[in-house]
Amino acid sequence: MxxxxxxxxxxxxxxxxxxxxxxxxxxxxxxxxxxxxxxxxGQGFQKNLETEFEQMGASALYVxxxxxxxxxxxxxxxxxxxxxxxxxxxAPSIGVVAPTLSKGVSVSYGNNTANSQxxxxxxVITQIRDxxxxxxxxxxxxxxxxxxxxxxxxxxxxxxxxxxxSPIGKSIRVEGSKFQVVGTIEKMGGFAGDSYVLxxxxxxxxxxxxxxxxxxxxxxxxxxxxxxxxxxxITSILRARHYIRPxxxxxxxxxxxxxxxxxxxxxxxxFSLILSSIAAISLLVGSIGIMNIMLVxxxxxxxxxxxxxxxxxxxxxILIQFLIxxxxxxxTGGLIGLLIGAGGTSMVAHIPIMTGPPGxxxxxxxxxxxxxxxxxxxxxxxxxxxxISGTYPAFRAARLDPIESLRHE
Numbered sequence: 510m511x512x513x514x515x516x517x518x519x520x521x522x523x524x525x526x527x528x529x530x531x532x533x534x535x536x537x538x539x540x541x542x543x544x545x546x547x548x549x550x551g552q553g554f555q556k557n558l559e560t561e562f563e564q565m566g567a568s569a570l571y572v573x574x575x576x577x578x579x580x581x582x583x584x585x586x587x588x589x590x591x592x593x594x595x596x597x598x599x600a601p602s603i604g605v606v607a608p609t610l611s612k613g614v615s616v617s618y619g620n621n622t623a624n625s626q627x628x629x630x631x632x633v634i635t636q637i638r639d640x641x642x643x644x645x646x647x648x649x650x651x652x653x654x655x656x657x658x659x660x661x662x663x664x665x666x667x668x669x670x671x672x673x674x675s676p677i678g679k680s681i682r683v684e685g686s687k688f689q690v691v692g693t694i695e696k697m698g699g700f701a702g703d704s705y706v707l708x709x710x711x712x713x714x715x716x717x718x719x720x721x722x723x724x725x726x727x728x729x730x731x732x733x734x735x736x737x738x739x740x741x742x743i744t745s746i747l748r749a750r751h752y753i754r755p756x757x758x759x760x761x762x763x764x765x766x767x768x769x770x771x772x773x774x775x776x777x778x779x780f781s782l783i784l785s786s787i788a789a790i791s792l793l794v795g796s797i798g799i800m801n802i803m804l805v806x807x808x809x810x811x812x813x814x815x816x817x818x819x820x821x822x823x824x825x826x827i828l829i830q831f832l833i834x835x836x837x838x839x840x841t842g843g844l845i846g847l848l849i850g851a852g853g854t855s856m857v858a859h860i861p862i863m864t865g866p867p868g869x870x871x872x873x874x875x876x877x878x879x880x881x882x883x884x885x886x887x888x889x890x891x892x893x894x895x896x897i898s899g900t901y902p903a904f905r906a907a908r909l910d911p912i913e914s915l916r917h918e
Contacts (some may be wrong), residue, residue: 520808522834530838533802536795537842537894538849541887543788545879546849548886550857551781553877555774569637570736571764572743573725583760584751585722588710593746594728600746602738604731607634608723610713616666616706618681623669626705627683629713629723637727639709643690645677652709658716661692665703683708686716739764764826792890795842796898803835803902828907835899843891850887851879 574583591608594600610629615622632649634640640647643664652659660683665691667676676690683706691791696703714720730739740763747761817827858877 516645516837517835520837530841531801533838534795534842534845536791536798537839537891538795538846540788540791540793540795541843541846543791544785544852544890545883545887546785546857547781547788548883549850549854549877549879551777551784552880552883553858554777569766570728570730570739570743571725572728572747572761573764573767575758575760575762577758577762580758580760586724586726586747587721588714588723589721590747590750591723591726594726594743596746600739600742602735603728604730605633605636605727605729607631607637607727608710608725609727610710610724612713612717612721613708614684614717616670616681616683617792618670618676618679621670621904623666623704625663625666627717628705628707629710629718630707631710634727637729639697641695641697643693643695644675645690647692648707648709653711656711656715657706657709658686658688659691660688660711661694661707662690663694663703663705663707664696666706667693669704675792679723680812684717699811712900736765736767737842786900792894795839796894799835799839799872799895799898800902802838803831803899804905806834807902807906824907828903831903831906832896832899835903836895837908839891839895839898840888843894846891847879847884847887851884854879881886 547594558630572586574585586608588608591606594603594606608631612627614625614627616625617623630648631653632647633874635647640661642661645661647661648659654834660681662670662676670676671679676693678690680687680689682688688706694703694707710723714722728739730736743763744759748759751760753760851856854877
């Protein structure tokens with residue numbers, strides 16, 4: 510019997526017992542669909558995470574006030590602290606320093622009102638964060654120097670206030686104060702969202718917050734190899750400026766985006782492993798079902814096997830026939846599971862996840878999709894499960910004695 514005849518016989522056997530075959534494939538279908546959805550979502554989360562960190566500066570450092578309760582006196586970060594970090598004699602490893610200050614605000618234009626995140630910045634922030642202009646211009650040095658009432662809008666805030674209308678040159682109100690829109694930023698997505706308003710840091714301090722403090726200081730090392738040296742220089746300068754005595758804990762914290770990204774990737778990997786293990790249980794159940802049904806098939810077709818051997822079929826032919834039948838059964842289940850998994854992934858990818866700061870959240874979608882690699886993996890796993898599950902029944906069929914098989918009733 511050639512290979513094509515074995516395949517034809519396998520399909521005839523599957524279709525002659527539709528209900529039994531369908532129930533047998535159910536475990537494979539569920540397992541493959543679960544694997545496809547989980548792998549696609551895992552890759553989508555990974556892509557979203559990497560995009561978010563690239564926008565924030567993959568090798569950036571963020572200095573902020575500490576939350577350590579062991580620190581008795583916490584001095585707020587100031588604009589002067591940020592300026593001290595730009596001193597090349599004290600911090601040769603630091604390339605860019607960008608202080609920022611954020612606050613949740615209400616913004617309005619005409620009858621349209623939206624909650625947003627106002628952030629005071631300096632122009633050098635674009636050397637750390639990936640802000641891409643869609644219209645108009647960005648905040649410049651003159652805006653910071655003279656404390657101009659100008660803003661650059663995130664894409665979601667611009668849409669909420671102006672719809673399809675161009676906001677450039679128009680005035681909006683931020684917490685009751687009038688600001689002119691000079692630019693808009695392209696949609697960035699990610700977990701930070703796009704509901705934000707950027708304004709000069711000095712304007713933010715004088716008009717909305719008061720004082721000279723800043724919320725955080727974004728720092729970029731002169732080169733990627735100097736990140737650790739930059740951390741040491743930041744620590745030394747700020748400890749001296751905040752009069753922190755030796756042996757006393759820092760009143761500030763430094764977030765290394767590399768370490769944070771690595772930690773999140775490890776957590777995501779562990780989470781994906783746990784979910785994949787659950788999906789693997791379904792595949793295991795499906796493989797047991799295939800082995801069981803193939804053993805039943807061997808028992809039902811003992812006389813058929815005896816006749817085939819009597820007319821010249823070899824053990825190898827019987828072995829191949831039953832292996833192909835098990836693989837075909839598993840492949841069919843895998844294909845159906847792949848289609849269900851692709852549909853499920855598409856549905857999940859269209860479910861909005863609210864991201865961004867409280868009061869200024871925007872919908873974000875996970876960019877999950879079933880790639881060719883995932884499809885090949887799913888079908889490959891399903892075929893492998895079928896071959897492994899069908900090995901014992903196939904060997905059992907191949908070892909049957911032809912004379913005893915012909916006597917079987």
